Amino acid sequence: MQCPYFDAYRCRSCTWMGRPHGEQVADKERHCRDVLGERDDLTWLPPVSGRESGYRNKAKMVVGGTVDQPTLGILDAEGRGVDLEGCGLYPDDLGATFPVLAAFVTRANLTPYDVPSRSGELKNLLVTLSPDGELMLRFVLRSQEPVARIRKHLPWLLDALPSLRVASVNLLPDHKAVLEGEREILLTADETLRMRLNGIDLHLRPQSFFQTNTQIAAALYRQATAWVEELAPASVWDLYCGVGGFALHCAHPDRDVTGIETSAEAIASATLSAADAGLTRVRFAAGDATAFALGAAAPPELVIVNPPRRGIGEELSRWLESSGVRRVVYSSCNAASLARDLAAMPSLRPRRAQVLDMFPQTTHYEVLTLLERV
Incomplete structure (x- = not known):
């Protein structure tokens, strides 16, 4: 590869x-x-x-850039966003969500968190793909301030990503190099993503680990x-x-x-x-x-x-x-x-x-x- x-x-x-x-x-x-x-x-x-390649079922995308031009990927040595939407480790069904999610950041006015200045709200987007092609999406935020806007525009996102089954907000108020915080706010009626392996259905909740x-x-x-x-x-x-x-x-x-x-x-x-x-x-x-x-x-x-x-x-x-x-x-x-x-x-x-x-x-x-x- x-x-x-x-x-x-x-x-x-x-x-x-x-x-x-x-x-x-x-x-x-x-x-x-x-x-x-x-x-x-x-x-x-x-x-x-x-x-x-294309083997990862979960994308852990750090959000950088600006509201109008967000980056989804990692941070560089200075804490600035590096866009990796074309990363070959993700299967096509997962990679196809990234442009939609970037558009949603702009639509819902979700200010990316800026590490050097410790300002902004949206830190990470965590997306999981099930074997059946269904999706779980988690917004890792600094506070609850953007939650109302996410809820307002969620119908647009569900229409743009019809395979999206579970969406939630995770709160990570601290300035720490960690992926997520302790508190989760569900945004959808469905609470679990069904991961079907070897004929067995495993239910995955937002804060649950899966290989x-x-x-x-x-x-x-x-x-x-x-x-x-x-x-x-x-x-x-x-x-x-x-x-x-x-x-x-x-x-x-x-x-x-x-x-x-x-x-x-x-x-x-x-x-x-x-x-x-x-x-x-x-x-x-x-x-x-x-x-x-x-x-x-x-x-x-x-x-x-x-x-x-x-x-x-x-x-x-x-x-x-x-x-x-x-x-x-x-x-x-x-x-x-x-x-x-x-x-x-x-x-x-x-x-x-x-x-x-x-x-x-x-x-x-x-x-x-x-x-x-x-």
């Missing part, structure tokens, strides 16, 4: 841009193998790759489900469950599945998905994964963990080591933190692993590992 923004040094976010895709995937697997170390009893499954690459996320869930079905545990915990992707895929009439996640929004999404699917033996609860494990009366037969980049940490690793849990499915986006966690639970040995190219054109990837107690 070649990118004119990268070649012109306007955006260098994709550090591996221009490298052959197959070479990227091979290097990611090589890196993961090196970090985890040589293990005679570890079987590596073939790496999973998909599209090298960036739909194609690779589906493969990730399929592989984890295949391992779980092969092992046939009677009880499963899905820790750091997000909107319940692993838990819902692993549901079975003869299996109790529990999902734990700190985000109440994600748990609301997961609970709705389970209810829609009629899964009576799948339950979700908001809470800290480590605290839940340490406070449980008894461990399950299998634990799935899908932590953030920092990993599961020493405390949960120690609990897993001493818990008697026979098997763990560990999905990691950071091989270094995975290696640290593995070192803290030596009785749970990695038996199978697979690298998934979740983030083409970058050094990042996902690795799925099956651990078994020795």
Whole structure:
């Protein structure tokens, strides 16, 4: 893949841009193998790759420029907007929304937030595309002042983007280098975007996390489900469950599945998905994964963990080591933190692993590992 923004040094976010895709995937697997170390009893499954461009289901567009000439993209070193509406990482259905959204900024008189002067209102536009081509749009604002204008012109936007199902405002009043704030104001009757993967409907609320690459996320869930079905545990915990992707895929009439996640929004999404699917033996609860494990009366037969980049940490690793849990499915986006966690639970040995190219054109990837107690 070649990118004119990268070649012109306007955006260098994709550090591996221009490298052959197959070479990227091979290097990611090589890196993961090196970090985890040589293990005679570890079987590596073939790496999973998909599209090298047009793969992102979510656009995180920083808004810069002016009301009349807004930019959607990133900020440069001076905090000025760099327009990336033609970024090749986005599929056509997502890229087609950007000119419409830029026009809406002008129509609704939404002043882009200017970082150097700390003035203006509209900070980011967050757009998510479902596998069915439906959209969720979030306006990240400094205050509620523009909300009335957004509501006034929303019918125009819904007409211009007929696939738009969920729209909301997120309030981020602080001058911080973060993507969003805590408070969300829904603008549409629909509250969730339906993300259909492998025949399973996952409901996504505005503040819920979902994997960036739909194609690779589906493969990730399929592989984890295949391992779980092969092992046939009677009880499963899905820790750091997000909107319940692993838990819902692993549901079975003869299996109790529990999902734990700190985000109440994600748990609301997961609970709705389970209810829609009629899964009576799948339950979700908001809470800290480590605290839940340490406070449980008894461990399950299998634990799935899908932590953030920092990993599961020493405390949960120690609990897993001493818990008697026979098997763990560990999905990691950071091989270094995975290696640290593995070192803290030596009785749970990695038996199978697979690298998934979740983030083409970058050094990042996902690795799925099956651990078994020795």
